[in-house]
Amino acid sequence: MTWEQAINDYKLYLKIERGLSNNSIVNYSLDVKKLTKHLNDNNITTSPIQIEAETIQDFIYQSAKLVNARSQSRLISGLRGFFNYLIFEGYRSTNPLELIESPKIGRKLPNTLSEQEINQLISAIDLSKPEGERNRAILETLYSCGLRVSELTHLKLSDLFFDEGFIKVTGKGNKQRFVPIVPSTKKYITIYIKAIRSHLNIQPGCEDVLFLNRRGQQLSRAMIFTIVKRLAEKIGLHKSISPHTFRHSFATHLLENGADLRAIQQMLGHESITTTEIYMHIEKSHLKDAIERFHPRK
Template identity: 75%
Template sequence: MKWEHALKDYKLYLKIERGLSNNSITSYGLDVEKLIGYLEDKHISVSPLNISKETIQQYIYELAKTVNVRTQSRMISGLRSFFNYLIFEDYRVDNPLELIESPKIGRKLPDTLSLDDINRLIAAIDLSKAEGERNRAMLETLYSCGLRVSELTNLKISDLFFDEGFIKVTGKGDKQRFVPIVQSTQKYITCYKNEVRNHLSIQKGHEDTLFLNRRGKQLTRAMIFTIIKQLAVKINLDKTISPHTFRHSFATHLLENGADLRTIQLMLGHESITTTEIYVHVDKSHLKSVLQTFHPRK
C-alpha cells in the first residue's frame, strides 16, 4: 500500500466513521504528510505497512529539533491515530508508536483580555469604512458568544434566532449548540446586515453566509486573525492575541462574575468539563470566593 492511498483512506475514515470536521481532518492529514516528507528527504523507501519503530523514533528525534514540545506531542498523537487506523483495517498488526511516549507538557493557561482591552480594540475600528460595521459586529459576536473563529466564519443568517435571543452554532465535528446572544450584539449584527451586507454583490453559494468580504464571499480564518492583529497594533496592545483570545476572555469574565462551569461548558461547546476547568486556574480569585462562600469553617 502506498502512502497516498493510505492517507486518502484514512481521511475518509475520519470524515465518515469519526465525523470529524474538515479542519480536524486537515490537521491529522498534515501529521502524516510531514512524516512522508521526511522519508522522501532521507530517501527511506518504506510503506505504511512496514515502517519500523526505529524509523519513527529517528523522525521524532529530528522533529524535536524544529518544533516545540506541545506541537511535537500533538503530531505524535496524530501519527499514533493513523497507525491505529491501519490496525483497525487489518493492514498492520502493530503500532510503531505504541511504546513511544509523548513529551510531558504543562497545561498552558490561555491569554485573556480585560474588558478595557476589548473596549479599546472595538473602539479602534474605523466605522467610516463599510467593513468597519462588519468588523465591529464580528468582534462583538466573538466576545459575547465565545465562538471559535471557524464558528464565526461559518455563521449563517438562518442561524440567527434573535426573537428567542439565541444563535445556532456549528462546532467541532459538526455538532450544533444554541448560544444566547445579548441585545447589543444583535443590534450590531442587524446594523451590519442592513447597512453593509445588503449592498454587496453576493456570490453564488454564499447567500446565507453572515459575514462576507468585499467580493461577497465568506471570510477566511486568516482574515479574521489579520483584522484583530491590526487593531492590536493600532492601540499598542502589549499582548499577542488572536480570535481565540476573545473566546478565552468570554469564559474567564463569565467565571469571574459568578457563572458556573457547567453553563460555560455548554456555551463553549466543550465535550468534556475538564477542558472548561482550565478557566478556574486562570481566575484564582474565583477559587477563594467559592471557599469563603461555601466552606462551613470560613
C-alpha cells in the same frame, strides 16, 4: 499498500467518517507525510503495514531535536491516530506507537483580555466606514458567544434564532450547538444586516452567509485576524491576541462571574470538561473570596 494510498484513504476516512474540517485533515495527513519524508531521506524502504516501532521511534527521536515538546506531542498523537485507522481497517494488528510516550508538557494558559480592553478595541472601530458596522458586529459576536473564528466565518442568516435568543453554531466535526446571544449583540448584527449587508452585491453561494466582504463573498479567517490585529495596533495594546482571544475571554469572564463550568463547556462546544477546565486560571482574589464566603471556618 503504499504510503500515498494509505494517506489518501486516511484523508477520506477523516472527512467522511470523522467529519473533520479541511484544516484538521491537512494537519493530520501532514504528520504522516513527515514520517514518509524521513523514510525517503534515510533510504528506508517499508510500507505502512510493515513499518516497525523501532523505525518510528528513531524518527520521533530525530524530530525531537528540531521541535519543542508540544509539537513533538502533537506529532506522536497524529501518527498514533493514523495507525489506529489502519488497525480499524484491518491492515494492521498492532499500533507501532503503543509504547512511545508523549513528552510531558505543561498546560499553557490562554491569553485573555480584560473587559476594559475589549471595550477599547470595539470603541476603536471606525463606524464611518461601511465595514465598521460589520467589524463591530463581528467582535461583539466573538466575545458574547465565544465562537471559534471558523464558526464565525461560517455563520449563516438561517442560523440566527433571535426570537428564541439563540444562534446555531457548527463546530468541529460538523457538530452543531445552540449558543445564547445577548440583546446588544443581536442589535449590532441587525444593524449590520439592514444598513450594510443589504446593499452588497452578494455573490452566488453566499446568499445565506452572515458576514461578507465588500465583494459580497464570505470573509476568510485571515481577514478576521487582520481586523483584530489592526485594532490592537490602533489602541497600542501590547498583547499577542487573535480572534481566539475573544473566545478565551468569553469563558474566563463567565467563570469569574460565577457561571457553571459545564454550562461554559456546552457553550464552547468542548467534548470533554477537562478542556474547559483550563479556564480555572482565575485570579487569586476570586479563590480568596470563595474561601471567605463558603468555608465553615472563615
